[in-house]
Amino acid sequence: MRLLIVDDSNMIRSRISRVVQNGGLPNISLVGLARNGAEAIRIARSTKPEVITMDLTMPEMDGVECIGQMLKLFPKVNILVVSALSDKSTAIAALKLGARGFVAKPFSDDELKMALLDVMEVR
Amino acid sequence: MDALQQGELKLFVDSVRRYFEVVTRQEPQITSAFLATTDLDGYDYNGIVTFSGSYNGHVIVSMPPQLLRELLLLQGETDLSEGNLLDAVGEIANTLGGNARKTLGSSLQISVPVKLHGSAGITARVRKHPYVITLKWNHQPAMVCVDMSRRS
Numbered sequence: 001m002r003l004l005i006v007d008d009s010n011m012i013r014s015r016i017s018r019v020v021q022n023g024g025l026p027n028i029s030l031v032g033l034a035r036n037g038a039e040a041i042r043i044a045r046s047t048k049p050e051v052i053t054m055d056l057t058m059p060e061m062d063g064v065e066c067i068g069q070m071l072k073l074f075p076k077v078n079i080l081v082v083s084a085l086s087d088k089s090t091a092i093a094a095l096k097l098g099a100r101g102f103v104a105k106p107f108s109d110d111e112l113k114m115a116l117l118d119v120m121e122v123r
Numbered sequence: 124m125d126a127l128q129q130g131e132l133k134l135f136v137d138s139v140r141r142y143f144e145v146v147t148r149q150e151p152q153i154t155s156a157f158l159a160t161t162d163l164d165g166y167d168y169n170g171i172v173t174f175s176g177s178y179n180g181h182v183i184v185s186m187p188p189q190l191l192r193e194l195l196l197l198q199g200e201t202d203l204s205e206g207n208l209l210d211a212v213g214e215i216a217n218t219l220g221g222n223a224r225k226t227l228g229s230s231l232q233i234s235v236p237v238k239l240h241g242s243a244g245i246t247a248r249v250r251k252h253p254y255v256i257t258l259k260w261n262h263q264p265a266m267v268c269v270d271m272s273r274r275s
Contacts, residue, residue: 008235009214010207011200018199057217059235084221089229105218106145 001120002031004049006040006066007082008058012105016053016082019109025116037066044070049077051120054099056083056090064097071098080119082107132156132254134226135182135269138219143260147197151260158252163245165266168208170216171239174223176232180249180271182223184216185242190263205240213238219267 005016013033020028031047034040038061040052052070056063067079079101081094086104094102101119103111136153143151165185173181191208200207213236220233245268247253253270 009217010202010210011195011198011214014200014202015198022199057221057233057235084218085224085233086222087224087229090224105221106142108145 001028001050001078002047003028004032004034004040004044004047004052005030006034006037006052006058006063007055008035009055012055012082016112019112020116023109023113025113028116028120037061037063037069040066041069041073044073044077048074051078051080051116053080053082053116056081056085056094064093067094067097067099078119080115082112131227132269134223135219135254135267136256138222139256139258139267141222142215142218147194147260149197149261151258151265153256153258154264155255155257157255159247159255159268160252162247163253163255163266163268165242165245165268166264167240167242168212169239169241169245170209170212170214171237172216172220173234173237174220174231174271175234176274177228177230178271178273180269182216182220182271183245183268184212184219184265185245185268186212186215186265187263190260190265193261193263209238209240 005013007013032043034043036058054063079099081099081102084105091102101115103115166187168186170184171181191211192203217236224231247270249270249272253268256267258265
């Protein structure tokens with residue numbers, strides 16, 4: 001599955017990349033890294049990701065707006081929200097928007113892996 | 124504006140502890156927590172998240188470069204440039220700010236983090252006495268300053 005990572009933090013983008021590439025996740029290849037929602041949309045148009053990890057608080061275009069636009073472009077894309085906004089209502093709102101899963105920051109490598117596997121199995 | 128209650132301020136202690144425990148598996152030592160009475164001497168790398176909505180103010184995470192380098196190395200990161208250290212401290216501030224919503228509610232809005240290099244000092248802007256948490260992680264010092272109030 002083609003993975004796009006969207007987060008304004010390079011530390012987070014790098015970390016998720018390493019977890020995916022070193023973590024033994026089956027059949028997943030990284031196709032792009034985006035620093036905000038607008039960049040994510042641009043990259044997605046050419047790479048057509050099947051899985052996206054999405055931060056919510058980002059400059060230019062935040063995760064909420066990006067999720068909405070991304071699902072219009074790619075209705076079947078599996079979006080895993082990865083956010084520091086760890087209150088329940090944010091997680092519920094993200095799922096109502098169409099995200100398939102939610103991981104709160106800070107997260108361990110195992111938490112991220114499990115969440116990605118869960119999201120990849122939901123179609 | 125109303126002052127924060129003790130429990131509300133404690134959430135930042137719990138949050139910074141949790142950050143290091145989860146990300147590094149090395150628990151930090153909280154060395155003190157107090158109300159500042161003067162401007163504070165910070166460290167070289169500062170991440171600031173501004174609050175709005177139901178609260179007003181900001182949280183500042185201030186850390187020396189060595190701590191941030193070790194934090195990045197532990198995560199397998201090889202880019203230890205100034206830009207990446209700034210990014211890291213900003214992300215820590217983002218995490219503490221975002222996690223505050225769990226206790227303070229979803230009406231708390233947080234900004235994208237601002238990152239500043241330079242130990243210019245920390246001046247209170249909202250509270251007369253901001254809440255300061257000092258800690259040590261992997262023998263390195265750091266500070267979190269909570270300068271916020273609830274909107275009446």
